[in-house]
Amino acid sequence: MLALGLAPAVAFAHAGLDELDAATRQELAKRPDDPQRHIERARVLQMKGEWDAALEEVETAAARGGDPDVLGQVRASIYLDAGFPRMAKVEVDRVLARRPDAAGLLYERGRAWLAIGNPEAAARDFGDAIAKGPRPTPEQVIAHRDVLLGLGKKDAALRALDDGMARVGHVVSLELPAVDLEVELGRYDAALARLDRLAATAPPNPLWIARRGEVLDKAGRGAQARAEYAKALALIDARPAARRGKPFVDLKRRLEMALASAEHRGESR
Amino acid sequence: MKTRIRAGLVGVVTSMTALATVAAATTVVRGPYLQTPTTASMIVRWRTDLPSSSRVAIGPAPGSLATNYDSLVPVTEHVVPVTGLTPDTLYYYSVGSISGAFVGDDVDHFFRTAPTTGASTPFRIWTIGDAGFTGADLDAVRDTFKAYNGGTSATDLFLLLGDNAYLTGTDMQYQAAVYDEHAEMLRTTPVYSTFGNHERISSQDLAQTGPYYDMFSFPTLGEAGGVGSGTESYYSFDYANVHFIVLDSEDFTPSSASGPMFTWLQSDLAATTADWVIALWHRPPYSRGLFHNSDTELNEVRMRQFVLPALESVGVDLVLCGHSHNYERSFFLDGHYGNGASFTNAFKKDLGDGDPTGDGAYRKADLGPIANSGAVYVVDGSGSEHRNATLAHPAHLVGLLETGSMVIDITGNTLTAQFLSGAGVIDDQFQIVKGSSCAPTPASGCNTAVRGKLTVRENADPARSRWSWKWKGGTIDAADVGDPTAETDVAVCVYDATGTLFGGQVFHGGVAWRTIKRGFEYRDKTLANHGFQKIKIRTGTPSLGAYVQAKAKGVGIGNPALPATTPITAQFLNLDSGKCWSSEFTTTRRNQADRLTAVIP
DSSP states (O other), X not given: OOSOOOOOOOOXXXXXXXXXXXXXXXXXXXXXTXXXXXXXXXXXXXXXXXXXXXXXXXXXXXXXXXXXXHHHHHHHHHHHHXXXXXXXXXXXXXXXXXXXXXXXXXXXXXXXHHHHTOHHHHHHHHHHHHHHSSSOOHHHHHHHHHHHHHTTOHHHHHHHHHHHHHHHOSOHHHHHHHHHHHHHTTOHHHHHHHHHHHHTTSSOOHHHHHHHHHHHHHTTOHHHHHHHHHHHHHHHHHSOGGGOOHHHXXXXXXXXXXXXXXXXXXXXX | OEEEEOTTOTTOOOOHHHHHHHHHTOOEEEEEEXXXXXXXXXXXXXXXXXXXXXXXXXXXXXXXXXXXXXEEEEEEEEEEXXXXXXXXXXXXXXXXXXXXXXXXXXXXXXXXXXXXXXXXXXXXXXXXXXOOOOSHHHHHHHHHHHHHTTSOOOOSEEEEOSOOSTTTOOHHHHIIIIIITTHHHHTTSOEEEOOOTTHHHHOBTTTTBSHHHHHOOOOSSSBTXXXXXXXXXSEXXXXXXXXXXXXXXSTTOOSSSOSHHHHHHHHHHHHOOOSEEEEEOSSOSSOEETTEETTTOHHHHXXXXXXXXXXXXXXXXXXXXXXXXXXXXXXXXXXXXXXXXXOOGGGEEESSOOOTTTTOOEEESSSSOOTTOOBEEEEEOXXXXXXXXXXXXXXXXXXXXXXXXXXXXXXXXXXXXXXXXXXXXXXXEEEEEEOOOOOSSOOSSXXXXXXXXXXXXXXXXXXXXXXXEEEESSOBOHHHHOOTTTTOOEEEEEEETTEEEEEEEEOSOSTTEEEETTEEEEEOTTOTTTTEEEEEEEOXXXXXXXXXXXXXXXGGGOOOOSSOOSSEEEEEEETTTOOEEEEEESSOSEEOSSEEEEEEO
């Protein structure tokens, strides 16, 4: 596995990087011929937004015998952060030509495609990266979904979430967005099934039960919605008053309003 | 002997003879180390120089390791889940291949499974931050903990607060600063970690690649309790009566109240009912360390702006961070999400130092996460060096420029945290105590009254039941009383010979307390606090009319079992200093099922 990936080294101004800057400079002074020290220095310069200096360090590392695959990744990462996605893509392509097993890089190429303005290609690479990468993350899956939503492909976005969950697990940060999409697509039973699956992974959660009520409400199943709202309210009320912080107070208010509204609609029908 | 072979791996190995040959020459070059303890399982990991199959053998004592957990696939990174265990139970173990043990089966290799979730089993945490520089300072920090811990490194949990291996968190640097340095601890104590900014140079949280993600096995799907996050960058777990939340303050730092980590956090917080909530991540929300100012570093600002409100709204108790190479410890805080300049006393839930030997412990009214009830924020970043800095963040009560680590003991309703310096000195400590019930037995060494009176009326309608007590004829020193309007927590408790009759703790501050001439008065018409409607303390000498008076009524007083059994003891206690004033009634004038009157004439 390639040791250095292409995580965005976003420069949040320079605050906090001075320490790293000083430390990597010292290390480099001790071992000026070690390509790894130059790569580390390049990473820090990249974090600082000093693109030219970072690329110079990469080239020095190359001259000192650094691993061309690792250097290609670092170079691509710097290009991407510096706003040169086409050059980043060229670097990633070169590495992938030598190392087709480096599936994690596909995600970075997807980022490059996105910056180039080719979201279709980005979505393809994101999907491949998630399917083949060693340890995909919820953040990558959400990025894949976002690209597809940007293309207006809600069904594909939903599939992207499912494909992601097949790798990452049925986690709340992916399952709830999938529920939202199912609802948008009018697939209420599918949304409910997702919430049921989520509920099976953890102790009863008032947030998820409330969401279940909202889905039922939207599906026009008022009586069932009211039952879910009541269940969520009971769960909140079961907590001692002191344990109900603002999120619970807000949720309770929301639930009471939803319950009242559902009851009103039920009576008027 | 029982042997469990990991599912799906049977049949992979074709030549046991070949494996045995390999195993004979194989050496453990990392570990063993322990991960993700649950009530029924432990992950045992180690690294060998040559590929081999994996076997963990466990048993109740060295020489009696009768149960094997095998994986037949030859690897150098061995990850073996040991399952089907009993909670809070000590197991000895060895690691090796199916051909035999490499290390263990001795008194140095053991682990204890997690206590039953929710149980008040006492346990200890050792935590270090920014401990990535090897050398004499790190050795001293490690060794002083061992000495403090009774001559053994073994404890219940080992928490690493990020920047665990300098300079860049490479595998080789981890080998030196973590696996070699803490080998003794790691083979007996499960370790968890947060992702620091130095790890980020060689590992990527967005893709979970690099040495950090290769070497650890953290729970991603709620395996150890909590809601599954799907990533080892942030996750949660339960241990006994504590819910731990580990966050990523690097690439996943939220830039708004949204995003996968925030979505997960909300659900995780909504689900927990643990007695305690402890959160940890690398970059501190409050710090003025060298190079690291929480007002100017964006990740710190964002963690403070977006994460702290979510955590505090469900009652986080303690937040552990590193990043600044020093020790900083906050007041008991709530609601401060701005820059240091905007910090005022209004954000302090307790003006005291929380030190049980100083101003007294911080207190929360009940076990469990109580919303916005105060939290202590710690920068524990001097695990391997300290750097000179002003440490002048106004949210912090304590700042120390010295190396050290934190020892945290959780015993039921009490959390005690100590900063243990590299010189072996406890240079800071604080305690958080939860619950407002009276202690089960009367305090001793109290100032006894010359005169006193206790009356109790029980009514068929509990709302009309009442009791009152007055202590007088003695001296009450104002310094001993403290200041309940500001920081002193008090209690009024009444006992008979069989235990607590009624009363409880009343915490400082709030609108119910006010200062009166030579004393303090608590008045609460809502009777929300153990039914107390009035507590009054007048300091001074007997000739100045010093007294303590308490009145309570309604359902909040409980249903005291009358008639009482003498002796009956009524006490007013300063919970912070331990000072107390007591009346002991050895006889009663009336002692019936609905009425009690006792007088010290």
